[in-house]
Amino acid sequence: MRRSEVKPLDPRLLRQVRAARSYVALTALLGVASAALVVVQAFAVAHALAPVVVAASPGGDGVVDQTAIVRWLVVLAGAAAGRAAVAWAQERYGRRAATRVVADLREQVVAHAVALGPRPPAGTRPAEVATLATRGLTDLEPYLVRFLPQLLLTAVVTPATVLVVLGLDWVSALIAVVTLPLVPFFMWLIGTMTAGTSERRLATVERLGAQVLDLVAGLPTLRAFGREIGPGARVRALGEASRRATMGTLRVAFLSGAVLELLTTLCVAIIAVGVGLRLVHGGIELVPALAVLVLAPEIFGPLKRVGSEFHASTDGLAATARAFGVLDTPAPSPGERPVPRAVGGTLVLDDVTVRAPRRHVDAPARLSARISLGTGEPGGGQVVALRGPSGSGKSTLVLLLLGLLRPDEGRVVLAQAEPADPVDLAEADAAGWWSQVAWVPQRPAIGPGTVHDVVTDGRQVPQESLDAAARTTGLDTVLADLTSGWQTPVGLGGVGLSVGQRQRVALARALVGAADRPVVVLDEPTAHLDARGEQVVLDTVRAWRDAGRTVVVVAHRASLMALADQVVDVEAREVVEV
């Protein structure tokens, strides 16, 4: 059963998130303080009230020890201040800690997801991790702010109060101790009996909801056809059906809450009546009787609030479990061998094979090639085209050459005349290789910053070089449409750029950063470009080659292929099961 696997507090959260540890410690401390205050308050009320009740009762003498009463009233005022202070601290620091825990976890999850590489396993793909890291982890806040403190309070206040009651009146303590285990038992019983029904009903509710959304999503289409009026009645009918199904679920879901409430309130009532009846026979003094009366609801208070925040816990725990699911996915271990200079070297593909995800295909399959890299001197450049039908593994090959992906079989090696020992990219220090490579992917990352900052990448570049690069890459026409030209902010919070415009910015950046990144990798640069944009790419590739750089380009069109000094044919092969 799933229930048994769910722990109310994931130990990994305490192990790996420092902010969570200090928060739990603080909350536990405040829990102890609030338990103490509950007890103090009960004693103060009982001691202040009891003598007056006795004195004012028929046959009482109407005289009380006023200083004693005043002392207890002062204690009570202190308890009021103390309770306010504890609640303030819990709210004040609870929220702060919760945001820190979420931020910490988000950072770890995002960093780890990126480290998993371009082909992460199911459950850790960017879209999935993005949902988790933004919306999903937000569910942790109510869990941390509301559920967890109540859970810790239950762990501290409930036993402490029971112990105090035991000291005052063992019969009342016995009643409470007998009732307490009944609460989880009945909740479990109801949960087991109704699990199937409510899940079936929930599925119905979701299906009905999806149908309504489908109709709303199709509204523009219906309107285009002039057929939008009819489905209104259908939306209404679906809503009514959804309400009936939901009410069915709720009737069951609220049952466990009702049982929890019935057991706890009835228990308080039984304790009160029991105390009253024993008072008549002198079985208990008035002061402990009043204290027990005030304390009895506090035994169950935190437990009831845990119950009412239960949904916050399930959402929060689910988010935590998914976050650690990502963090526990092993990332490829980074290599450490230093990488030689790329200029004048050779990239050797040695019988390289990558199994395509979820397809019985090797793409690329058993690919061997020697790619000579440019000399870095003007005229010594190289254009290497990767050619093959779609699905043959060209993009995969790009990831291999970048060292982002490791081949399932074979190896990718960077060889230099000096030192003679070639370095397998799988064992190489990736940062050393990446610092020599400029990669312009299909959808380049831009910003945040001004166009100028993005293109220069923080280096000092003369304006003439920038303008020349802008002319070559077609960035000049993009700049003409931007109000502030080179100083226009782009990326986060800036002007949104289309894919074509982003690509021109990225091309210009790779063009300006000539010397320090001698290898340029272009992935399908013409896929999203119109005919004019393609010419820009051709010009840019020529400019790179003229500067002595090596351009590795996934080529789809003849125009680009015609530029190539070397063509690498990429093929996929179906896997034959032996």
Place this chain on the structure above:
Amino acid sequence: MNHDPLVRLLPLLEVRWPRVARAVALGTLTLVCAVGLAAAAAWLVARASQMPPVLVLSVAAVGVRAFGTGRAFFRYLERLASHDVALRGMAALRANLYERVAQGGGNVVALRRGDLLARVGGDVDDVGDVVVRALIPGAVAVVAGLGSVALVGVFLPTAGLVLLACLLLTGVLSPWLASRASASVELRGAAARGEVSARTLELLEDGQQLRVSGRLADRHAGLRAADARLAAATDDGARVSGVSAAIEAGAQTLAVLGCLLLGIPAALAGDLAATELAVVVLTPLAVFEVTTTLPAAAVQLRRSRAAARRLLELLPPSGPSAPAKAAPHAPGGVADEQSDGLSLVGVAAGWDDVPVVAAVDLTVRPGSVVALAGPSGAGKTTLLLTAAGLSAPVDGQVRGQGLFVAEDGHLFGTTLLENLRVARADITEAQAREALAAVGLTEWLAALPDGLGTPLGTGGTDVSGGERRRLLVARALLAPHRTLLVDEPAEHLDAASADALVEMLVALAHDTGRAVVVASHRLTPLGAADEVLLLGHDGTPGAPARVVARGTHADLLHEVPDYRWAVGQEAAPA
């Protein structure tokens, strides 16, 4: 006129007040049980201490037990009753919103955006939640709170006033502070939250290229800084909500203290019986349960109000209670037989009176095809929407009616036949097969497991990009409209299928005598069109796009160098 968006939206919820009253009554009974339990137990213990005959206590003992049992019972019924009210409200709101937006020419263009669609669902839930989380708890708190004050006040009026004052602290001041704190966190944190999301998405989507370019550490630092700003905003809010929590926690003890201070002298003076003193002092311990839900209620009320405001924006500007206004000219509808074809005279099309494309003259006759070409952003889609009457022209005149066939037309989660019947309710199976054959889907249809009865869309059979486009064209052919306005029929298709689809459209227009305007960024297949309008910018920044050239495909090839070059590039073998 009331400007509170929740109040304005209320008629659409079709609230039935007797049901609300029932839920409030049940909620009040729940709290009566809670307070009654405390009061009866206090009386019982105080009276018992006077050692009377046990029989005297029996009524109170039964009362305590009854209150203890009744509370859970009433609470269960109240939760069901209030959720029933809320769910009815949400169902009615969803249906009413749908009808108003559908009929009223409300902001359907906004609905084309996916994120907005998703939000509508959430907003409806938020408005519905106001019933369960704010309205009913609020009403219950007022009734039960005043009842408790009366109970204590009967015995000792001044103690009643103290209790009232403390209840006002927890019931009014504390919720007000909580709501203010949550508003400030949401307002100040919204930018930070948005930035955190954007940076997270960027890191995840572009993570691999950031690793290669060496900017990864930089972006991680950016995310950390954004998270720190979010934390600071939360922290500021927590300062206020901390005060709210402190008031809530301290007020109860304060009320007990106040009642003791007033009750003890009264009891010693003989104005208050010992049993009554116990009731006056111990009842407040239970009363504050009345107001515990109110801070959350205040926060919910504010959230629901914001949701209501967003929903109102979707409705026609005349407001939800006014009759729906007609669209500029009735979109869709059965075509007006007298005005076959379509003509645009000096039309400027755009949004909010800002033209995206201007000065377009265009005439398309039955059986002929006009193509709109040009780069993305030249206003091809906007012009088609305007020609279809789905958007009012910024300037100029549209004569005739056309059916807009969107590039992302919706396939409903129902059968293939029902999807085609969206065009016209009375389509027979034979007509459906004929239309599918016309777009070359006969083989595809034969391969479907249940033929025309095969479910499509969400949860149904997957439809590939090319099949989907053909299906949308087939559906358009089944509609009564004689003019079709087809937007990028070949988007996301490979070159060969794209050209085949556009050529098929042209052939269909010629064969069936329909007038067709087709927008396409691929130029090669436009050779079959009767006229091509090339839209583009003349280089003035910020100016709307215009028709930069027009004529047949052959004319443009001959006269416009850019066009010739672009077509030549498309023709290069892949």
